Structures are given as C-alpha cells and as structure tokens.
Amino acid sequence: MAQQGIAVIGAGMIGGAHAAAYRQFAHRLGGAVLHSVCDMNPAQARDLAEKYGFQRVTDDWRQVIADPEIHILSVCLPNFLHTEVTLAALAAGKHVLCEKPLALSADQARPVRDAADKAACVSGTVFNYRRIPALAEIRSRMDAGDLGRPVQISVLFQCDYAADPMLPHSWRYEFDRAGPGALLDLGTHAVDMLRFMFGDVAEVVGAVSTISIPARHLPMGAVTGHGHVALSDQTAVVDNDDVMSGLVRFANGAQGFVSASRVAVGAGNRLAVELHGTKGTARFSTETPSFYELALFAPGQPSNFTRYPNRPSSPAVGALAPVPHDLVSVGYAEVFGYMIHDFLAAIAAGRALENGSIEDGYRAAQVLDAIQRASVVNAPVPVAWQD
Incomplete structure (x- = not known):
C-alpha cells in the first residue's frame, strides 16, 4: 500500500x-x-x-x-x-x-x-460500536450458542446533546437535510446493533416519535458539532424527532425494542444493550466499558450475573489496545481506531470490509425507514430485507 x-x-x-x-x-x-x-x-x-x-x-x-x-x-x-x-x-x-x-x-x-x-x-x-470488545464477545457467544436461541433484545442509545433548548438550530433539526432526527443520528447505531446481534428484522410492529423542543433559535455564526454560539431572535421549526422508539420482530422469530433519544438529560452518550436467549442473558453499557455481564441458566441453580472483564484475549484488545490487561477500559476513541484499522487492513489485504459494510448500512436504512413509517401510520410495517 x-x-x-x-x-x-x-x-x-x-x-x-x-x-x-x-x-x-x-x-x-x-x-x-x-x-x-x-x-x-x-x-x-x-x-x-x-x-x-x-x-x-x-x-x-x-x-x-x-x-x-x-x-x-x-x-x-x-x-x-x-x-x-x-x-x-x-x-x-x-x-x-x-x-x-x-x-x-x-x-x-x-x-x-x-x-x-x-x-x-x-x-x-x-x-464503530461493533468493535467494542464486550459487544464483539457477546456476539461471539451468541454465534457459539452459549445463550441458546435468540428470544429478546433491547438496544437504547440515549444522549443529551440536544436537551438544552438554547442549543442553536442547524441542519440536524431539519428533516430534509438530516432525515429523522434522533432515529437517524443515534438510532442507526442502535438498529445496526440489533442486526449485529440477532440478524435481519422482518417487521416493525409499532413505533412512536416525539419532538420535545419544537423550535430553536437560529445561530449568529457557524455551528460546529453540538456547540453553542450567539443566537438571533429568530427561531426555526424542528421537524424531526427528538425521541423515537420501536418494537420489532426478527426473521428468526425473536422480538426487539430499540430507542434513540437526543434529549435524555444526564445520559451523556450511552449505548445500552441487553439480550435474552433460551439459555442466558447478556448485558452491556458504554458507561461501564471494561466489562459485560452474563447470566446462564442451570437447572436448580440461581441464575446470577457474572462480570466478564476486557482481557488480552477479548476481541481487539490483545492486538490493538495500548494496555492489553484485564479490566482496562477501552474508550470511544480506541474503538473508533479499531474500525479504521479494519478498513485499512482490508485495503492492504485486497478484501472486502465485512464487519460494517455498505450492505450493512443499506440494511439498517431499510429498518430505519420502517420505524419511521410505523410511527406515522400507527400500524405494523414489513421490512423488505430479502432484496
């Protein structure tokens, strides 16, 4: 190269x-x-x-x-x-x-x-969230059958970057330029995590959308990210969602719940995943990135949760983490780096990037469309995942 x-x-x-x-x-x-x-x-x-x-x-x-x-x-x-x-x-x-x-x-x-x-x-x-060592390891356990047949999953992506009503209006709050608000900005990651863990979604059973801050002041200058700038007296309408939630049915028969919020006060930037199979439950939150928890069913025994820390053998930790040792936290920047590493490694090897492909982006878009549509029609919407 x-x-x-x-x-x-x-x-x-x-x-x-x-x-x-x-x-x-x-x-x-x-x-x-x-x-x-x-x-x-x-x-x-x-x-x-x-x-x-x-x-x-x-x-x-x-x-x-x-x-x-x-x-x-x-x-x-x-x-x-x-x-x-x-x-x-x-x-x-x-x-x-x-x-x-x-x-x-x-x-x-x-x-x-x-x-x-x-x-x-x-x-x-x-x-990039696919590269979180704990989530990648949970996926490996699912593939190995450790948790049994998939039954239920919930993925919540909650942020508070837009909770301040004095944050200036920008393209993020316009449906024509941003699409659905929290659903596309955050829910894209949440929907991909649904698919990453349980496979394709067949149907969105129902969804609900909320705009909690209906208008924002126009900025006096350029806006970068979620930054504050001086505001004018003029306001503009917010016409995409601040919160969106949906109930889905997977092609394998399992069910799932997905929710995205950009106005969850105190949430910061939190992705929480909990999934249930016929043999066990796994759960993880980005607020505690150094471990995930797993409870496995054993006849006649209490099903207590056990913590599984990041270890040198965890996905990405031994190969790429600067400190490959038990319980060392792996943060957002490191996980983002793992994704870029995978991209560059695929280029060097002359192979496709399979873990986060353009196809994965398209499949997520199909589910996101169905969630958006279900919130409007208040009825189930099928996902044409076969095409």
Missing part, C-alpha cells in the same frame, strides 16, 4: 475522530500518508490538518476525489451529502468509508449499495 493518500472530507466533530484514528494506524499498514482535509470552512480544515498532521487542505470535495494522490477517504459530511459524495468516490475507484447514516432513506441508500457491489475498491459504513 505504498504512498496511498488518505483524505477526510468534513472537518467537523466526527471528522476529527476519523483523522485521529488515521494518524494512529496509517503508518502500521505500509506507506499510507495523511494527505488532505476537506471542509467548506477553510479555517476549520486547517485546524484539523495541523492537529493530526495532514499535509494539505481544500474546500472542494470534488478536488479530493479527482486527486490521483488520494486513494482512501472518509465521508464525514452532514447526512444529506453522504450519498452524493460516496457515489462519486466509488465511481472514481477510491476506497471509501462513509459515516452513518449511509443515506436519508433506503431508496437513497440502494444505489450506493449497488455501486459498492460493483466497485473494485473497499468500502464501508461507520459502525
């Missing part, structure tokens, strides 16, 4: 996570160089490039895709730009990692899936 240039398109909050991860792992894979940061805000692009050691900046993503020195890129733009830029990158033969959601709808995601299937380059959707 000699001298393959890496670019990050979008220098906002999540672009920084990509840039940091590339800096950490690019040198381990033989000659990849940190080439460019692209953002329509040149000062923001320069700041990110200087912070993580990228060589150049530009304000035009088309220049990045046309540059023959750039072979690998991350799409870290607002949701409504993901499809256009990812399709252009695939058409140009670039290896591309697209932030979630892959698109605003499954109809928009389908052409991306089709293009990725035909392309010779490596592509993927950002599903």
